[in-house]
Amino acid sequence: MPRIFDNISEQLQTALIQTLNTAQRADFCVGYFNLRGWRLLQPHIEDWQGDETQRVRLLIGMHRSPQEEIRELFSLTGKGDGLIDNARLVRLKRQIVEEFRQQLMLGAPTNADEQGLRDLARQMREGKLVVKLFLRYPLHAKLYLLHQPHLYSAPIHAYLGSSNLTFSGLSGQGELNTEVTDTDAAAKLAHWFEERWADRGCLDITADLIQVIAESWAREKTLSPYEVYLKMAYHLAQEALAGLSGEFKLPNELTAILFDYQAAAVQIAAHHLNKRGGVLLGDVVGLGKTLMATALARIFQDDYGYETLILCPKNLESMWRKYIADYRLIAHVLPTSKALRQLPELRRYRLIIIDESHNLRNREGQRYGVIRDYIEANESKVILLSATPYNKSYLDLSAQLRLFIPEDRDIGIRPERYIGEIGELEFTRRHQANTRSLAAFEKSEHADDWRDLMRLYLVRRTRSFIIQNYAETDPISRRSFLRLRDGRLSYFPARVPKTIAFPANDQFSRMYSDDVVTWINLLSLPRYGLGQYVSEKAAKGADADEKRLLENLSRAGERLMGFSRTNLFKRLESSGASFLQSIDRHILRNSVYLYAIENDLPLPIGTLDADAIDPSAEDEDEDSILTAEDVDENGADAAQVEQGDTTRSAYQRRAQTAYELFSGGYKRRFKWLRPTLFSAALKTKLREDSDQLLEVLRLCGTWDAASDTKLNALHDLIARQHAGEKVLIFSQFADTVRYLEEQLAARGVRGLSAVTGSSDDPTAPAWRFSPVSSGANVAPEDELRVLIATDVLSEGQNLQDAAIVINYDLPWAIIRLSQRAGRVDRIGQQAERILCYSFLPADGVEQIIRLRARVRQRLAENSEVVGSDEQFFDDDQLAAQLRDLYTEKSGILDFEADTEVDLASYAYQIWANATRTDPALAKKIADLPDVVYSTRRYVGSVQRPQGVLTYMKTADGTDSLAWLDADGNSVTQSQYAILRAAECPPDTPALERHPNHHDLVLQAVALMRRGDYNVGGQLGGRTSARRRAYERLKDYIERLKQEAPLFVTQDLERAVDDLYRYPLRSTARDSINRQIKAGVSNEDLAKLVVALRAEDRLSLIQEDGEANEPCVLCSLGLFDL
Template identity: 30%
Template sequence: MSDQLIDNQTHRLSDAINTLIPHASAARFAVGYFFVSGFNAIADSIGQLDKLYLLIGTTTNRQTVEQLALGYRRREIIEEKLREQRFAPVDKALGETAATIRQHISELQPGGREERTISTLADLIASGRIEVRIHTRGVLHAKAYIFDYRTPQPNSRGIGIIGSSNLTEPGLASNTELNVQVDDDANIMTGEGLHRDLSEWFDKLWAEAKPFSAELMRELQESWALAIARPYDVYLKMLFEMVRSRLEDDSSKLVLPEEIPLAVYQKVAVHQAIGMVKAYQGAFVADVVGVGKSFIGSAVARHFYEAERRRPLIICPKTLQPMWEEYNTRWNLNAQIVPLSMLRESKAGDGSLTTELEKDKYQDCGFVLVDESHNLRYSDNDRYRVLNQYLGDGADRKVLLMTATPYNKSNWDVYNQLKLFHHEESTRIPVEPRNLREYFRRVERGERRLQDLLVHMLVRRTRWQLLRWYGYDEETDKPVDPGNFGPYLLEERRAYLKFTTVEGIEEKKFFPYRRLRTVEYCVDDVYGQEHGQALYAEIVKMLHRRKSTSPQLRLIPEEESDTQAEDPRALTYGRYGLYSYVMPERQRDQRYLRLVRAGKNLRGLIRTSLFKRLESSVEAFRKSIDRQVLVHKNFLTALDHGKIAAGPAAVRELEVALDDTEEALQDFMEALAEAEEARGFAYDIKDFRVKDLQRDIEHDLQTFEYIQSLVTKVKIPESRDAKLQRFLLDLLPSLMKNKKLLVFTQYEDTAQYVWDNLPTSLKQRGHLVTGDTENLQDIVRRFAPEANPAMDGSLPKGKPLDLVITTDRLAEGLNLQDCSQVLNYDLHWNPVRLIQRFGRVDRIGSRHEEIHAINFLPEQAAEKELGLREKLSQRIKEFNEILGMDSQVLDEKERINPEAVYAIYEETSGRHLGRFEGEDSLIGATLADAEEFFRDLRERDPLEYERIRNLRDGLRTARQSTEGAGKVLVLGKAGDFLRLYVRDLKDQPVDIDTIEALRLASCSPNELPSQLPANLNHVLTSVKLRLEKDVDDLWAQRKTRSNLTAGQRYVLDWLEKLKRERPVLDADGGIGKLSEAVSRTRQKRFQTGCDRLRRGQAVGEMLLRRVRQLYYDCGLHLERAAAEEEEVEMRIPRIVAVYALVS
C-alpha cells in the first residue's frame, strides 16, 4: 500500500501527523468531532507548532446525512432535520458542545496520560498557540489536516491529509478509516496548488465559525485534571447526584389524573414512588398516618395503568376494601381488589390446592398495590406465601407497599416485605454488601443501618417534615422558612398545606393540634381486697414466672426463670415451655431444639396478654383466666391418655385461650406452629419428663383456679368496677356533649363489656365494632359522613352515630376526622399504637382545631400521694418484672418504651409525639432531607440550584478531618447505576455505609480544600476498574434470560428453533431481530402476549406471525434506538466526584 494512503491498519494517522509536525510552523485541522482523548496520540509533538487552528463541528449533532437517511426515509424529513441543524441558535450550539466535551473529560481515565494531555492543551490555548472555533452552520462532515511547512519550497508550501478520520482516539489510531496524504505540487510562478486550495477552503469556514477557545479553556481549567474544588461543592455534588433522578425525571411522562386531588407534597411522593418502582420493581410509601397515602397510591396505580397498561391489583385489609372499591370507581383505577383474608390456599374441585390469585382475572395485573403492608411482615404464613408466589412467577409485576409502620418487631419485617418485589438476593441497590440477606444480617449485628438501604426505595415524611418543606405560614401566607422551623414545633406559629380541589379552588388545610389528657383510676378499687390484701398486687405476683416445682428438673440456660418470682403460687408457664421437660438425652434432637425459641415466644405472649388484660378490664382478665383453666385441664386429660397435646386441635384451643388482637394472634400462631408442628408432627410422650410436666401443669391449674375464684362477677360486679364507673359517670357525660367519641381497646372482651354497660340512650347513638362486625363501611359513614361522602352524594342509611367502641379493627387506614376525641381504655406502653389510633382523627384538613386523646392510667391505693412520674415508674417496673427475659419477643408496638410512656401520660401537648412518630421511619435524614433541600432551593434560589446542578463530573477535593482521615470517597456512575466507593489511601476497601460516608463529607461552605493525596490517582484507577466491572456485571444480569417471563422464554425457544431448522424464514434477519426484541423488552403488553402464546401452545410459523404482529403492535421497532442509546450510556462509566479526607 502506498505511504500516502492512511487506513489505521497499515499506516496510522497519528504516526503521519507526528511525522509532519516537526516540519511545520502552523497547522489547520478541520474535524467533525473533537475529543480531548484524541490529543493523547499527538500531545507530545503538537507543542512544536507555532500555531494550530482547530475548527470543530458541534459534537452534539452527530447525525450525518447518511445517518439521517437511515432514520428518516422521506426526503422532506431529511431536509427538515438538516435545516434545523443549520439554523440552530449559536449560543445553544456552543453550550451543548462544551457540555459534550465536559462529559467526555469526565469519562477519561484518571491520572497519567490523560491528565498530562489536558494540562498541555490548556497551556497551549492559554499561550494562544492553539485557537479553536466551532462550525455552527449545519454538519461539518469534512475532515482535513493541513500543514504549513516551516521551510516552504517553491513548489511545495505545505501538505494536507484529507479523508474520514476525526480528531478522536479511534479516528487517529484504531478505526478502519481511509485518508490520503496530498502533496502541494504548486505552480512555481503562481503559487497555485492543493495546499493553497485547501487553505482557502479552510479559511472560508474559519471566517464563518464562532470562537470557542474560551469555552474550551474553561472546560479544561474547571475539569478534574486541573482544578481542586471546594469541599462543600463536592459534598453537594454527591448529594445531588444521589437524588438527581428524583428531581429531574421527565415529568411530561408522569400521568397524574386531574380527578385525583393531590397537594404538592403528594405529587412529589407520587413522582418519587414511580421513580423508585421503575428502578427497583417496587417501593414503600410510608408517610405517617393522616396525610393521604391512599391518594398517593391511587395516583401511582393510575400512572402505571395509563403509561404502561399495567392493570392494578389492590390488596388491603377487609376493613379498607369498601374504601378502595369507591376509589376504584371514582378515579377509574381499573383495578381488581382482593382483601388480605382471601390470600389463602383452598381445595379445588379436583382436590388440588389453589388460590384466589391463580384465577384468570388476575393474570393480566401488572401493578400490585398492598395497603397496610406491615400485615405481610412474616413470611411463614399462607397469605405471604400466596402473594409471594403470585409476584414471583416471572410476570414482571411492579409493587407498591403502603404502610406507616414498615418496621414492627424486627429488621426482618422489612426484609420480608422487600422480598415481595426484590426476589433475588443479589442487588443493585447501592449498598455494601450487595446481597440482601447478608446486608440484613449485618444490620442485626449493628454493622449496617437499615436507613441506608431504605432511603433508595422508601418515601417517608412526618407531619413536621411536610410543614417544614411544603408549608405556608398562617399569618403571612408565605412559605415556611425551613431554617427557622422552631416556632412551629413549639406551637408559637402555625403552618398549613395548600390543596387544590378538582374544581380548581385553592384550600388551606391544617393539622389539628394534639392534646393529651391522663385520667387516673385506682386499680385496687377495681379488684378489691381479700383478707385485707389488695388483690391486684397479689395477682401481679402470681403472674410472675417461677422455676419448676420439681427440684430434679434440669433447666438449660435458655430456660432460666425470672429471679423475682417469690410467691409460691407464681406460675411456671410449663404448658408454654415444653422443652424444659424433654429428656436430657433427647434435648439435642432437631425435633425438640426448635422448642427453645418457641417456648420463649409463647411464654412472652401469654404473660403479656394476661398482664395487659388485668389492666384492660376485669371482664377481659376474667375470661382469659377461664380459658387458661380450660386449656390446662385439657392438657392434663391428654397426659392421662398418654399424649402430649399437639396438632390442630391444640392450636385452636390455645388460639381461643389467647383471644388477642390480630397481630398478637399471628405472632402466637407462628410461635405455636413452630412449637407444635400443627401439620402432623406428634410428640412422643416417652421423650418427656411426664411427672415433672404433670406436676407443673397441675400447679398452674391450681393458681389459675384460685385467681378465677378471686375475680368472679359475684365478687367484682360492674358496680364495683372503679374504672368502668369512672368512664360511665365521670367521662362520658362531658365527652359526649355535642361531640363524637371514638373509644379504643385492644381486646374484644373489654369492648363488649363496656358496650354492655352503656346506658340505652348512648347505645342508640353508638355502635360496637369487633372482628365479627359486618357492614363496616356503613358504620364508618354514619360516624364520619363528612370524611366519607358517598359518590352520589347520598346520606348514609341509619341514624347518625356519635359514639363508637372498637378494637383496633378501626385503627388502620380509615378516615374518621368528623370526630375529635379518642379515648384509649387500655394503658399504653408504646406510642406506635397510640399514634396509629390517633391517626383516625388526627388528619390533615380536620375541621377541628384541636383533637384530644384521653388515656386511662391505673394507680394503686398506696400511690395516691405520689407524683405522676412515680406512678408511671411503678407500672413500668411491674411490666418488666412480669415479663422478665421474655419481653424481647414482643411486637414493637407492644414493647415498653419508658420515654414514650412518660411523654404520653405526663405531657398535655401532643407535639412531643412527633419525635416518636419518626422513630419507626427507618430513614436517614441525609438523602431524604437532601432531596427536600434541593426542591426548596430550586424555588428560593434557582441560580444557585442551577450552579449545583451543573457542577461538572469528576470534581476532586480534599479536606482535613480527624474522624475520617485516610478515607477517599469516590462516586461512580453509568447510566442509572450509581455507587459510592470508599477506599483508604492504600486502595483497600473501607467497610462503611453510604450515609455514614456522606456524614464524614459534610462540611460548611467556608472550608478550604487541602492538597490532594500523592497517590490519589492510583486509588482512582483501581476504583474505575471496579466500577467498570460492576457495570458489566449489572448489564449482563439485565440481559440474562432469568429476568424474562415464562412466555418470553417460550417464544425465544421457538424462534431459536425456527432459525436453526428453517433458515429460509430468517433470510432477511427478521427472526434475529425479533429474538433481540423479545430478550430486551420488559413491556407488560408484549409480555402478556407472549404468555398467551405459551398458554395457547402456539408453535411454528403461526407463532412467528403472531410474534411479528405483537412486535409492531407494541411498538418494539421504535424501542430499539432507545435501547441502544441506553446501552451506550450504561457501558460508559465515569467518576462523578472524589472527596479525600486527609489528616
C-alpha cells in the same frame, strides 16, 4: 538513517520534548487530543511569547469509526458530492466540542490533571496554543512539526507516524513513528500542514476549549457547595422527576381534591408501577394512601383500560366499596381472608391493590401463595398499601415485593454494601442467587442496601416531611396548613401528650407483686414448646402426617413461647380483668392437655403460626377456648367452658367439657397428635405451670370492677372532663375492649360501641362515630360519642371527627402510640390540638420499666424469640421514651424517623424547593458536567468527621455514594446520611480545595468498586462444571500458596479468574465435565484449564470497556480550613 520511535525502545515523548526545548514554534496534526495529556508538553512552551512566531498550532482531524466507514461504503444513497456547507461545519464543530466536554467527565480528578488543565486554558488564552478542527473530510494524520529557524541545517524537525497527542500515544503504548530531518521532506510536510490550517473547513475551537475547561471540574472559579448539593439531589431524584415529567395525567375529578403532595406521589408511583410492575405506597397513617391508590388505579383504567381487584382486610371492605362508587373505579373488592377460596376461580384483573400489605409477610402461608400465583398467572401490576411496610426484619419488605417480583429476576441493582463487605466472589460462593436479584438483597442486613432497593418501588413520606415541604403557615396562629385546589384549607393539629395517673390500690399492687412476676417468668410453657417434649423413641414409629406435625412443632416453639410469655405481661399492663381471664384460660388449656394425656386421648394442637397470635396482628387471647363468634353460636356450651371456680377439680370438669367441644363440632380447627408421642416430662411441666398459675389466681383474688382505679379514671375522663366530646379509646386486647364496653355502659355512658377483630362490620360503628369525615349519613340519635377499639381494627378508618385519643394500655413499641394518634390526626381534622392520653401508674413509670426489663432478661435466658412489638427498641431507649411520655414531653408522639421518607421523594423535594425559589437553577444544575467539586466549612464530630463526600454512578447505572474521613477511612455509604451531610444554604461560601481532596475521591471510587466484577459472574449450580472447577482450583491455589508458592503461576490465577468472570465455552464445559467424572486430580485439572485459556478455548469473553466504566458525578469536601 532516520530514528524510529515505537515507545518501547525509544519514546516519542522524550524526543519531542528535547526538540521543543530548542524550537521557537510548533505545528501538530493529530486525530485525537487528550486535554489532560497537554501537561506533558506544557512546561516546554511556557516561555514562548504567544504570538505568530512563538506558539503551537494544533490541528485536530475528524475521524470516523469503522462502523461509519462501512456504512458509507455500502450506502444505497451514495457518498454525495463531498461538499460540506456551513450548517454542517457548525454542527460538526458543536459535536466535537461536546466530545471534549465529555472527555473531562471521564475518570477521577487528580491534582496534577487539575493544574495541567488550568495551565492549558491559560496558555490558550495567552495565545501560546491555538487549536483548530479540520472538518472538510476525515483526517487521521499524526504529524509533529517543530520550527527551528536558527538551525540552518534543519530549520524544520518533523515526526511522522501513528502517535496521537495523548499519554498512551506519546509514551504509554506501542506506536510507530519516524523522525523526518530531510529539509525538502520537512518543508513539504509543513506545506501540507499550512494548506489544511488555512482551509475554509478548518475551524478555530480555542475559545470553545477554554470554555469547556472553565465549566469543568478544573475551573478556576470554584462551584458553590450549594450547587454541588443540588447536583446530588438532582441525580438522586431522577426516579421521581421521571414520574413527574407529565408521563401520566391525573383524572380531572381527582385533580380537584388531591393535595399537591398526593398528586406528586401518584405520578411518581405511576412511573414505578408502569416501569417495574409494582409499587408500594407507604405514606404514614393519615396522609390519604387510599385516595392516592384510587387515583393511581384510575390512571391505569383511563389510559390502559385496566380493571382493578382490591384485596383488603374484611373491616375495610365497606370503605373500598364507597371509594369505588365515589370515583367511578371499575373494580372488585375481595377480603383477603377469602382469597384462599375465591381467588383461584376469579377472572383476570390486570391491576391489583393490596391494602395493609404488611399482613402478607409469611411467604410460606397458603394465602400468600395463592395471591402470588394469581398475580404471576395474570401478569397483574400491583399496588401495595402499608403505613408500616416492615416491622423489624427486612424480609417483611421482600415478602411483599416477591408478590410481583420473581426472586431471580434481574432488577438492575445489587446490594452493594453487602457485596462490598464480602466481595462478589465470596457472595457467589455463599449464595445461589444472582447479584442483581431480590434474593441477593435478602442476604443483606445493610439498611443502605434496602434503601437503594426501595428507591425503585417505594413512595413514602412522613407527616413532618409534608409539613416542612408542602404546608403553608398561618401568619396569625402560626399553624401549618395545606391548601386544596378549590381554596379550602386543611390545618395540621398539634399532638399533645397527656398522662392519666391512676392510684395503685391493693388489687393492682397484688398483680404487680414480685411473686406474680417471678411465677410468670418461671413458667415452662410446654404447650408452646411441644417440640422439646417429643419422645425420640416414639417419634420413630410416627406416620408421615405425625412426623410433619412434629417437625412443625420444633420450628414454631421458640417464637410461640416468647409470644405467650410477653402477652401475659402485656395483658397485666392492659387490665387486671383481662390478665386474670388469660391466666384462667391458660390453666384450662393446660388442663385439657392433662385430661387428654390421662385418658390416652389425642392432643388438640392449635396454631403453629406465631404471627397468628402476635397482638400486633391479632387482638384475641391465643388461649381463648372459643372466639366471640363461637360464643354467639354456642352460648350455653361456651359459657359452661369459660366460667367456673378456680379449684383444680373445677378445672378438671371444665377441661372435660372443653375437650368434648374440641373433638366434636370444632375438631377440624385443630391438628391431633397421640399423647404417646411425647415424654412424661410434658405432663409434669403442664402440672407445674398450672399449679403456679393457680397460686397467681389465689394471690390476686376475684377482680372487682368497682375498685378498678384505672377504669374509674377512664370514666371520669370521658364522663366529666370531656363530657359531650367524642373520644376514641385504644387497647391492644379484645378482652379489654369488651370489659370497658360492658363497664362503661353499666355506668351510664351513652353513644358507646366497641370494635374488635371479631366484629362482623367494623366500618359501621366507625362511620357512626365519625360520619362527617366518612361522608356517611347518620341520624343524630345513632351517632356514637365513645368508640373503643383494638389496634388491629383501627387500620384505614377515617376517625377525625374526634380529637381525643386514649391509650388505655401502652404498646411496647412507642411508635404505635404515634400510629394511634394518626387515626384521628388525618387530613381534614378541624381541631387545633389532638389530645393523646396515656394511662400510667400514679407512682411513676419505673415499675413498668423494671417489669419489662425482667421480661426481656427472661426471654434472653430462654433464647425465646419475641414479636415485632418487642424488637423495636432496646431497654434504654424504651425507658427514656416511657419517661418522656410520663412527663408529657412535647413531640414524643411525633415519633417519625426522617429516614422513613423514600430517598427519591426526599431528594426531589430538595430539588423542587430550590428551583421553585430560583427557577434559573433548574437548567444551571442540570447542565453541570460530571466530576465537579466544591468544599464547605464543616467542623465535624467523632461520628460525622471531616472528609469528602463522593457521588459515583456505577457501571450498571447504580447511584453509589461514599463519605471518607480525612485519613481515607469509610464513614458511611448511606445515601440519605451523605445527602444530609451535604446540605447547606444557597449563600454558603466555597473554601479552597483540601490538598488531599482528589486523592480521597479516588479512594472512595475504589471503595465503591470493591468486589465489583464483571456482571454475569455466576458460577451456576453446585454440580455445574464451571462451579466445580472453580471451587476445586480456588482451594488448590490456596493450598499451594501455603505449601509451594512457586507453583502458583500467573497463568493459573488468570485462568481461575476467567472461570469466575465469564461463562464457559461449550467445548470447555464438556472437557472439564469428562475429566471431573474420570476423577482428574487438581494438578491435572489446573493444567487443563490453563491450556484451554492459552488457546482461547476456555471462556466466552465479551469485553466492553465503555459499558463497564463508572463515572464520578461530583464530590464535596467537608473541612474546617
